[in-house]
Amino acid sequence: MKLAGDSAEGAIASLAGVPMEQMPGGEDFLKRFRERFGEPEVYSPYGYDATRVLVAAMLQADSTEPVKYLPTLANIKHAGVTSPEISYDEHGDFANGGVTVYQVRQGKWEVMQTIE
Known part of the structure; x- marks a missing residue:
């Protein structure tokens, strides 16, 4: 501009x-992010959720080996900052975008x- x-x-x-103020955990995420890092970039909450979902899949699969955690990741349902339920469709696309x-x-x- x-x-x-x-x-x-x-x-x-x-x-x-969606805008940060429409995210279920957006307000809390914004507060915590600003305190630690300053102003977030547009995709900061999505990167945060992606990391948390990947870690959750690894914990559920009890493995960091992709061959073991990827099937768990494909079927995961995880509450995040950006969505109350992060999950994926049969093609691996985000189901609630x-x-x-x-x-x-x-x-x-x-x-x-x-x-x-």
Whole structure:
């Protein structure tokens, strides 16, 4: 937006996921993240959840060997920061994903709509 200046006004873009304030654990995550690291990047809560889900699968499988924990990961259901249930469909895709559409208004990205 800095480069586009006033020309950015009205621009529309989409981003995978939901805004932090719509995440079930977003507020707590944001507070804890800021205290330790400063401002989070857009995908920080997703990286956090991905790591936690992978560790949970390894613990359930009692192994760090992919051949042993991947079947557990494929069938896991895990409550996370970004979703009350992180799980995957039969193709390995995230089953509960969302997309948010933003528009530039007065020089800032504002949520137009979130599709879950």
